[in-house]
Amino acid sequence: MAKIRRRIDLGEAIVPGLGLLFGGAYFLQTTDAPADALYWPILTALVAGPLWLAVVLSFVWVRREESRPRPRLGWLWGPGRRVSFILAASIGYLLVIPWLGFSLTNFVFMLAVFRGLGGRKRWTNTAVALGITVFLHVALVVLMKQSLPQLELGWISL
Amino acid sequence: MTGLPGIEVIGDGLSLLLRPESLLWLALGMLAGLIVGGIPGFNDTNFLAMMLPFSIYLGPMNAVIFMMACFCASQAAGSIPAILLNIPGTPSNAPTCLEGFRLTRQGKAGQALGASIISSTVGGLLSALFAVVLTPVVGVYALSFGPAEMFMMALFGLTAVGSLTGKSTIKGLFSSALGLFVACVGTEFNHGYTRAAFGFFELFEGFPLIPVLLGVFGFAELFSLVKEESLVEEGRQVFTGYGPIFEGMREALRYWGNMLRSGLIGIIIGLIPGTGAAIATWVSYGQARQWSKEPEKFGTGHYEGLVASDACNNGVPGGALIPTVTLGIPGSGTTLVVMAALMINGVTPGPSFFSEHAQEAYAILFSLVLANLLLLPLGLGVARLAAQVTAVPNRYLVPIIALFCLAGGFAWRSMVFDMSLVVVFGLLGALLARYGYSVPAFLLALLLGPLAERNFYWAVEIGGLDSFLRPIALVILLATVGVLILPPLLKKMEKRGRG
Numbered sequence: 001m002a003k004i005r006r007r008i009d010l011g012e013a014i015v016p017g018l019g020l021l022f023g024g025a026y027f028l029q030t031t032d033a034p035a036d037a038l039y040w041p042i043l044t045a046l047v048a049g050p051l052w053l054a055v056v057l058s059f060v061w062v063r064r065e066e067s068r069p070r071p072r073l074g075w076l077w078g079p080g081r082r083v084s085f086i087l088a089a090s091i092g093y094l095l096v097i098p099w100l101g102f103s104l105t106n107f108v109f110m111l112a113v114f115r116g117l118g119g120r121k122r123w124t125n126t127a128v129a130l131g132i133t134v135f136l137h138v139a140l141v142v143l144m145k146q147s148l149p150q151l152e153l154g155w156i157s158l
Numbered sequence: 159m160t161g162l163p164g165i166e167v168i169g170d171g172l173s174l175l176l177r178p179e180s181l182l183w184l185a186l187g188m189l190a191g192l193i194v195g196g197i198p199g200f201n202d203t204n205f206l207a208m209m210l211p212f213s214i215y216l217g218p219m220n221a222v223i224f225m226m227a228c229f230c231a232s233q234a235a236g237s238i239p240a241i242l243l244n245i246p247g248t249p250s251n252a253p254t255c256l257e258g259f260r261l262t263r264q265g266k267a268g269q270a271l272g273a274s275i276i277s278s279t280v281g282g283l284l285s286a287l288f289a290v291v292l293t294p295v296v297g298v299y300a301l302s303f304g305p306a307e308m309f310m311m312a313l314f315g316l317t318a319v320g321s322l323t324g325k326s327t328i329k330g331l332f333s334s335a336l337g338l339f340v341a342c343v344g345t346e347f348n349h350g351y352t353r354a355a356f357g358f359f360e361l362f363e364g365f366p367l368i369p370v371l372l373g374v375f376g377f378a379e380l381f382s383l384v385k386e387e388s389l390v391e392e393g394r395q396v397f398t399g400y401g402p403i404f405e406g407m408r409e410a411l412r413y414w415g416n417m418l419r420s421g422l423i424g425i426i427i428g429l430i431p432g433t434g435a436a437i438a439t440w441v442s443y444g445q446a447r448q449w450s451k452e453p454e455k456f457g458t459g460h461y462e463g464l465v466a467s468d469a470c471n472n473g474v475p476g477g478a479l480i481p482t483v484t485l486g487i488p489g490s491g492t493t494l495v496v497m498a499a500l501m502i503n504g505v506t507p508g509p510s511f512f513s514e515h516a517q518e519a520y521a522i523l524f525s526l527v528l529a530n531l532l533l534l535p536l537g538l539g540v541a542r543l544a545a546q547v548t549a550v551p552n553r554y555l556v557p558i559i560a561l562f563c564l565a566g567g568f569a570w571r572s573m574v575f576d577m578s579l580v581v582v583f584g585l586l587g588a589l590l591a592r593y594g595y596s597v598p599a600f601l602l603a604l605l606l607g608p609l610a611e612r613n614f615y616w617a618v619e620i621g622g623l624d625s626f627l628r629p630i631a632l633v634i635l636l637a638t639v640g641v642l643i644l645p646p647l648l649k650k651m652e653k654r655g656r657g
Contacts, residue, residue, distance in 0.1 A: 015593055019336050029354035037351040040611045041342040048335035054328045082384040090581050110557045117553035132558055147572050
């Protein structure tokens with residue numbers, strides 16, 4: 001009988017890995033907690049632990065023919081690295097919004113992403129970005145009075 | 159003991175509702191609900207709380223009619239962004255995303271919207287009629303749910319959704335456990351100790367639900383949308399005309415049994431104070447999958463799942479209204495605001511409400527029936543307009559969805575920090591979905607975690623471990639075990655049968 005070769009899809013390790021990291025950080029942060037406050041988290045960890053082990057074992061001991069063709073994280077990049085682009089643009093948005101204000105950041109973010117995702121029509125991009133920016137400004141800032149970060153320009157707040 | 163109101167009182171209540179003034183507030187409430195429900199991150203509870211000061215000028219009747227109409231319409235409208243953009247308009251629309259958005263990707267946005275409208279209408283009507291007929295007698299039974307029963311209910315929901323929605327039962331249950339663990343972050347209710355806020359004061363109350371929900375559903379979807387040119391998969395038709403909407407309605411009506419059962423689940427869970435539609439829709443979705451002849455189709459764009467979610471979602475308002483008016487115990491956040499509107503107008507809901515204000519009480523209940531009847535024509539008009547979004551190229555749609563998710567995340571607590579949570583949980587949601595974990599189970603656990611913890615403590619404090627052996631708690635526990643055992647057992651039996 002042919003020996004079954006086993007291989008591990010490293011991508012499968014991400015979620016259990018994150019779970020383990022979170023659990024470790026959680027209990028490290030709560031070392032000074034009163035015992036009563038930790039009953040429920042410990043109970044939850046006792047339930048999660050065996051399930052975590054079962055998940056890990058399920059991909060460590062998976063049969064070769066059932067596993068993915070190659071362990072790689074190509075999906076995270078996507079064609080033309082679009083996935084990483086949208087992720088980077090969102091992080092950029094979060095970093096810039098306290099300085100540029102909600103409306104201006106929205107406008108710049110949309111123009112950049114339209115362009116980055118292949119929108120070549122400059123005027124269409126600008127018109128759509130402006131329309132959405134005005135809509136969000138009116139809806140959230142003017143009508144719903146949300147206290148979003150704003151750029152004060154003296155006579156106008158964006 | 160006070161008897162049930164006579165037929166004349168019921169007629170008086172109806173005529174009170176049919177005054178032009180009441181009808182105007184009903185229509186305005188529907189319109190406001192359709193708009194508020196359609197905007198992700200904003201919910202009817204927040205909107206109605208903002209409207210509360212104005213209810214003094216409207217008077218108790220008009221204020222409550224406006225609020226109930228808004229409640230019904232927003233529950234239904236929340237499905238529109240869920241179906242078209244994978245962004246749940248309200249937390250209770252999250253299961254709608256699973257099936258509705260898949261249908262949109264297959265070029266069936268119109269059908270999905272049609273199925274959603276008819277399911278919402280049927281679930282809502284059933285719930286409204288149930289409320290009209292049984293409000294005076296049923297509400298009192300909701301009081302028999304103590305902490306042990308509430309804990310068991312949470313356990314049942316987590317087990318059902320976890321075991322049924324993951325790629326495998328183990329991964330599904332692990333998703334539930336992970337969600338429960340993440341829900342342990344924040345100030346604990348017993349001693350006020352802040353557990354693992356990681357140095358962020360924004361996490362003192364735990365992870366906020368709305369940004370997390372917008373992240374794992376809306377933002378996570380961007381990572382897959384960005385790889386394609388259009389929302390509708392290549393070769394599939396973009397939605398045009400009313401034809402597909404009616405086709406979707408016909409498809410949904412094929413599952414009439416599921417529709418009625420889901421509406422009833424919504425009513426029953428709505429009846430239990432402190433639960434709400436967000437829990438009800440997941441329970442209903444899980445049940446629909448368990449009873450389905452085609453469970454493998456769930457999550458791939460299946461009408462049965464969509465029907466279960468939307469019929470149940472609109473079944474909740476009627477159920478939630480019953481304990482509010484009969485016992486003075488609001489069944490949900492929105493009914494809490496409705497109760498507040500009555501109280502600031504000098505009307506106190508409670509056991510005496512039906513004897514002292516029977517005419518007004520019936521007018522409020524009938525407003526629920528009328529609102530659900532109006533939902534069909536109004537929903538058709540809104541769906542016809544909204545579905546045009548599927549024709550927009552992804553390069554425009556992706557940043558717009560990203561902005562709506564980020565702005566919706568902010569709107570909940572007015573914190574820029576919550577915008578970063580949308581991105582972080584977006585990435586986590588994409589990872590969970592990619593590797594076959596259950597996103598619904600993770601979310602439900604996050605939602606039910608604090609409720610389960612609180613009720614567990616209370617149950618143990620009050621009656622010790624014996625309180626979990628009370629008849630209702632025991633029945634729910636048995637149902638939980640059944641949910642774990644039944645699916646593999648049925649699969650085995652089916653295999654044997656086929657063999």
